[in-house]
Amino acid sequence: MLNKKTNLTGRQKAAVFLIAVGSEVSSEIFKHLREDEIEQITFEIARLDKITPEDKEKVLVEFNELMMAQEFISNGGIDFARGLLEKALGNQKAIDIINRLTSSLQVRPFDFIRRTDPQHLLNFIQNEHPQTIALILSYLDPQKASNILSNLPHTIQAEVAKRIATMDRVSPDVLREVERVLERKLSTLASEDYTSAGGIDSVVEILNLVDRGTEKTIIEALEEEDPELAEEIKKRMFVFEDIVLLDDRAIQKVMREVDNSDLAKALKSVDTEVQEKIFKNMSKRAANLLREDMDFMGPIRIKDVEDAQQKIVNIIRKLEDAGEIVVARAGEDELVM
Template sequence: MAALKDIEKPAVTAAGLKGIQKAAALLVAIGEQRAGEIFKYLGESEVEALSLELAKAQKIPTEVCRDVITEAVESVLAEDYLAEGGVDYARSVLMRSLGEDRAEEIIGRLAATIERRPFEFLRRTPAEQIVVFLRNESPQTIALVVSNLHTTLAAQVLSDIDPEIQADVALRIALMAETRPEVVSHVESVMRSRLSAVGSQEYAAAGGVKSLADILNSSDRTTERNVLDELAKADGELAEEIRLLLFTFEDVVKLDDRSIQMVLKEVDQKDLAIALRGVSDDVAGKIFGNMSERGAELLKEEIQFQPPQRKRVVEEAQGRIVGVVRRLEEAGAIVISRGGGSGEDALV
């Protein structure tokens, strides 16, 4: 295998790099700070392999950096399109934006990943039909299937299953870590036969607290309330951990102006000044836009002249503001926009 330093040679392009070389080149291209953030999400063996490759790296040509970054961006976009509507939808969108040849190249590169996704064949199956097929299954089996569905479909299925087992299924999703490949294969086989579908799927990890939070974020308020109330009875700490993930500080852009103004009346201004450090322009604009001109100027000055803050301190301040949002929602004073559901929480 060619060493990464070989990419200095003009004849070598990004397309000619091996997987680990391309990953290392991408880390070099995006800079030390961002590369360090990515390392936090990698396993020990992956960090070691990439560190070794980075140690071999010399100066990487600008065109190689550009090509590697472009490929990474295209792959991420393709993954999003796949999540929205499957392979055909992703191919159609990519063809319109990049042309047929480039689209086929990207889809081909992701083909192995697509094939490894459990229960991919259920993507276009109506939620109510999945619920019927799962009706006589154990809560653990239902949790396995739901946790592997894409978020919107998973939320619909969780909303439609029997309320008596809804919280039990949710708890199992939150606690789920890994499932043996043979178990996944067996459940897939049963579901496939019921749907008269074909295909070969392999094991992939799913579930966990984040998975359940994503599902509940797309569920209607009634489903979320039922699940959290029952979870709190079984495991209060777990329920609180999930609750904190349901609405993040960046989600304030989802609130209407009236709701934001109510939140601003309740929060500590010192917390607000710290919480706004490093946020997106959309979030900052939403906050400043709901303050008086003088109030916004004073807050901007406080942010500008306050000393640098640790990330933990910023997140704690944001968490306290999120707590205010959740408290106001529980009291019925504000409404958080959510996906799915019957619209019972909409203002009329």
């Protein structure tokens, strides 16, 4: 009797199955797969070295069992399929097959929609037929589905709810066709109309590249209009790791303002390049003492590290505002000494 399991992955099993059924049948199967699926399985076929007769038989038996279960489910649902499989193969075997099949089916219908931004999804489906909307919502988790239903036009909310309530089994072929059409439409819309833009990270990236005068003018104006936003932007503009951009003289000036305990904490989680930049701008004795402090304090909370780093960043910003140090930025003229 064959072992129930093989060490093959799902894609490897698909490759073994296609080899076993021959090129003619395989080419027909490929007509029903997406290009990326064909590419992945072809890659696995190319990678397969030798297939043992035992592995081939296991894959074919598993395929036959899953097809049998799929047909039973389509005809009468999970419970009906489980009952027939128990009679044919025994209780434990039936449970194994149903679990395997349902777990693979759970990620299939409208998986691309579950990964879509809710607002994007709402804009996309609200002009679809109520039956299509009902079908989509029935495959989303209840929280996401309820949010979308609440934001649909009032004129169709009740109709969609009614269609969800009265929906019966849906043919896998119909599901696949609806899914294929919707995925194509959604990907077209996404590429044309829904490119992400803006946000704090975007403005930080821009401000980090402008000259200091322009940056200062913009930040001061934002501080007047929206102090919280201005503060959030300032926090992100110069991160602690950017200290490597300072020249040695600037780092030495910063070090004179920094508490040793804060410096030890701030250096705990950074890479070697940042640590060495600091150490080389200290005396050998001071650098050794700092290393000892870092070792002695042991593990510390991430929040404590970030707070210490922020204190040092604030000192750097204060010294820059006072004109005592220069933070290199793109777009500014280099100094000629």
